[in-house]
Amino acid sequence: MLDIKPLRYFIALAEVKNFHRAAERLHLSQPSLSRHIAALEKAVGTLLVERNTRQLMLTPAGESFYRDARKILESLQQAQSLARETALGKSGSLRVGFTMYSAHSVIPEYVRLIRHHYPNIALELEEAVTEDLPDKVLAGEVDLAVLVEGSSRVGMQTLTVLTEPLCVAMSRTHPKAKSRKLQIEDLRNDPFVMTAASAGSRLTAVIMDYCRAHGFEPMVSLQVRLQHTMLSLVNDASYVALVPASVQQLKMDGIVFKPLADAPQVNLAVAWSSDNRNPCLESFLKLLIQRHHPE
Template identity: 40%
Template sequence: MLDSRRLRYFLAVADALHFGRAAERLNISQPPLSRQIASLEEDLGTALFHRNAHHVVLTPAGTRLQSDARDILASMARAEANARAAAIGESGALTIGFTMCAAYSVVPSYAKTFSTRYPEVDLTLREVLSSDLAAQVSDGTIDAAVVLAQAVPKGINQRTVVREQLCLALPRAHRLSSQRRIVPAALRDEVFVAASMDIAPSLRQAMLAQCEMAGFVPRIGMEVHLQQTILTLVAEGVGVALVPASMRKLQTSAIVFKSLPDAVSISQQLIWRATNSNPCLHNLLSIANPVE
């Protein structure tokens, strides 16, 4: 059976075509080198060198092995390097799930930073409903997820990575769109487009809390699952919405975003399974700094 030591010894002789000089390069004496070459020839069942008192010449089998041995040793070196890289998360695969809110907050910066630092890692991003992400982290479908703040199952670790205020999204033609300052109480008679409680409970609760602070219960005209859909409906004039401030990055001429005084805050968390041993996950955690 071929092994790396005997291949290295063979290449030293094949390159030097002299056992003495090859032994000097390998920093060993000549007799052990000769024994290793003889052992290799015996295992292969063929001579690799023609030897006489004055010359060492490669046989056809030796010439072929000289070429193959370089490839074999290079491949073994790459395999060792790849294994070490995988052990510290510099290669391999990582899957991150996220909600649409996270697509406009931290996920783009995570993806850019991680891909720059660890270009050999196969990074996959999956946009999933917030209510489904914890289950996918638990069953190992994804390694980590950025979710709206929520209670997570036992065995799931979490850290807060985003804390932002709600802002008001209005159709551009709305009567309030030109006002510099809008108080939440001015929305008392408005129809709201909102995330459903079962899909994004923390977002829905934040919206209700904002309205409660202003002394009214919002009139929900339509419930949807995705923030993109909420804003599409706002743009069409179906209603107004309270959305995370990061959604301002969704630039559209049909919507006006307004800050609110005493705006309620909402958080996003990075969650991951405590028993996940993927080394790439550790490197993601080094990027995803917690916020106070």
């Protein structure tokens, strides 16, 4: 394998086409430069410089070698720069897992943040159900998860990024669809569709506790794993659902969202593994702390 230093010597000589000036640029003696070029030609196996003319000329092989040598050095410089940026968390990749709820609240903002501050970080987004995200974080399948607070596990750290109220999602044809604001007691006799307890345990628990605190057990007629499925059922049938207020940004022709009096609040958090050593994660967490928890 060729040493990189002779490539630099040869490039300097090819550009100035004079041994004396090239040696001055490289801070070498002219005889030393001549020996390096001769050794390089021996390693390559052919003459690169035509020495028998008044003006130094490159041979056809030398012209070809010069072009390739430039590319090699440029690639090496890029590799060195990329390695430094990766070590500093300015380049690399960041994998983020999220649920449908965060897709309509913080995820668009986080994409803008990372694109603005760290354009060389490749952002990979993976939508999943809440129950799968902690395992993905701990297994290293995602670097960061955005989930309802209270869904974390041992070995994970969390940062609260959003607190929002729940609201009611119902069909436009529902008898109470024209109400400006609803009391939870208004839904006592309505069939609820919820995410299954295993698929979104914390959010489901908040809804159940809220209804019980107001004197009734919600009539849970259907349980689903995916939030999109839940909203589709609200749209096409007589079911109601309680969802974070940010879901209102999801426009569905057949659904209306109604504010809820004394609505319970849910916290959205980002979660990551304590063992994750991805420098890009550290860089992104610094942005989130500045954004959500400034000193």
